[in-house]
Amino acid sequence: MQEKEMFDLTIIGGGPAGLYSTFYAGMRDLKVKLVEYNKELGGKILFYPEKIIWDVGGMPPTTGRTLINQLVEQATTFNPTICLNEHIVRMVREPDNTYTLFNEQGKAHYTRAVMLASGHGIPVMQKLEIEGADRYEVSNLHYTVTQMDIFANKRVLISGGGNAAVDWANELANISKEVVVCHRRDEFGGHEKNVEQMKSVTKIHTPYQIKELHGVGSAIEAVTLAHCDTGEQRQIEVDAVIVNHGMKLDGCFLIEAGLALEEDGFLRVSACMETSQPGIFAAGDVTRHEGKLQLISGAFVEGATAVNGVKQFLDPKADKQAYVSSHNEKFKKKNEQLKQEKQAQLMN
Numbered sequence: 001m002q003e004k005e006m007f008d009l010t011i012i013g014g015g016p017a018g019l020y021s022t023f024y025a026g027m028r029d030l031k032v033k034l035v036e037y038n039k040e041l042g043g044k045i046l047f048y049p050e051k052i053i054w055d056v057g058g059m060p061p062t063t064g065r066t067l068i069n070q071l072v073e074q075a076t077t078f079n080p081t082i083c084l085n086e087h088i089v090r091m092v093r094e095p096d097n098t099y100t101l102f103n104e105q106g107k108a109h110y111t112r113a114v115m116l117a118s119g120h121g122i123p124v125m126q127k128l129e130i131e132g133a134d135r136y137e138v139s140n141l142h143y144t145v146t147q148m149d150i151f152a153n154k155r156v157l158i159s160g161g162g163n164a165a166v167d168w169a170n171e172l173a174n175i176s177k178e179v180v181v182c183h184r185r186d187e188f189g190g191h192e193k194n195v196e197q198m199k200s201v202t203k204i205h206t207p208y209q210i211k212e213l214h215g216v217g218s219a220i221e222a223v224t225l226a227h228c229d230t231g232e233q234r235q236i237e238v239d240a241v242i243v244n245h246g247m248k249l250d251g252c253f254l255i256e257a258g259l260a261l262e263e264d265g266f267l268r269v270s271a272c273m274e275t276s277q278p279g280i281f282a283a284g285d286v287t288r289h290e291g292k293l294q295l296i297s298g299a300f301v302e303g304a305t306a307v308n309g310v311k312q313f314l315d316p317k318a319d320k321q322a323y324v325s326s327h328n329e330k331f332k333k334k335n336e337q338l339k340q341e342k343q344a345q346l347m348n
């Protein structure tokens with residue numbers, strides 16, 4: 001029988017919100033477990049590991065990969081329990097007001113409080129609805145860009161008009177032989193400046209969509225685009241195709257748990273990031289509230305606020321927030337260690 005180990009807090013989702021909350025929960029002496037669906041931590045940043053991030057406070061321009069590594073290092077400061085490759089699909093409130101969370105295989109996690117840091121749910125890329133397209137996925141049909149240099153000196157077609165498609169088009173224009181963008185609408189998502197830049201450095205076809213892929217073996221060599229209104233067709237030769245048609249979101253378990261949602265399907269939360277169910281808190285992209293900052297910095301603030309909410313939920317007499325880290329006794333030994341490491345570095 002599975003051993004029933006009870007945690008103070010179980011965090012669902014290992015993106016920026018979940019990772020920072022894991023660290024902060026350690027600062028608040030909570031016994032914490034982090035459960036992530038992917039086999040790797042990092043959340044959405046895993047979609048842009050090579051992109052440079054500029055807008056996280058106090059952090060000089062840093063790649064997504066470096067930020068993930070730093071977040072993971074910080075999250076593991078207090079030795080939390082981390083479970084990867086587990087999709088939480090059900091939350092049950094027990095008569096003693098604790099929660100049991102079940103993963104897809106039926107494994108249970110026992111916890112006194114829950115934090116939903118599940119972003120937009122399990123992202124499932126919208127695939128091309130063209131028969132046989134999947135055979136090119138092993139070679140030059142991509143649904144995300146995790147490594148820029150594989151597109152160096154290539155003729156790349158990007159299909160899609162969202163934020164990510166615009167960003168990738170601009171970045172690839174610096175290294176690829178040619179970047180062509182097709183989109184079924186004339187308008188593109190993302191910052192106006194980025195869209196303008198994309199228009200000046202790539203060839204754009206709107207309103208067009210991919211109608212046919214032509215390949216030999218497992219590689220696409222050309223693509224037929226069709227005009228969305230007239231059906232007029234044009235063929236272009238390519239070395240790689242990137243499709244970014246958005247993601248299907250799996251938010252079903254939030255609905256099944258009976259949590260109050262805003263109209264757009266995201267979680268309604270109180271000022272201390274508690275959901276409509278006592279003991280279930282939330283942080284990051286999964287929440288909506290007035291003043292929402294849907295950025296990594298916003299996820300950090302919401303994470304710390306939610307952990308403080310959890311602490312007071314479990315112990316109403318607890319301080320409202322953790323004692324500042326610069327003067328926190330918890331770090332005394334670690335600070336000594338850091339000083340010694342720095343001195344040793346200077347000596348070498």
Ligand SMILES: Cc1cc2nc3c(=O)[nH]c(=O)nc-3n(C[C@H](O)[C@H](O)[C@H](O)COP(=O)(O)OP(=O)(O)OC[C@H]3O[C@@H](n4cnc5c(N)ncnc54)[C@H](O)[C@@H]3O)c2cc1C
Pocket residue numbers: 012013014015016017018035036037038042043044045047048052053054055056086087088089117118119120121122123163164167253283284285286294295296297299
């Ligand atoms: C292309 C792109 C570029 C961006 N650039 C920037 C930028 O420059 N600066 C910036 O501040 N922000 C940027 N963002 C936004 C930023 O990435 C998000 O705001 C941030 O990742 C939100 O963090 P999160 O932890 O709330 O959610 P996520 O990062 O989405 O993480 C949620 C995690 O929860 C997991 N999960 C979900 N449901 C379950 C479940 N049921 N069971 C187990 N695990 C589950 C998911 O697998 C995922 O790992 C960008 C976003 C994109 C898409």
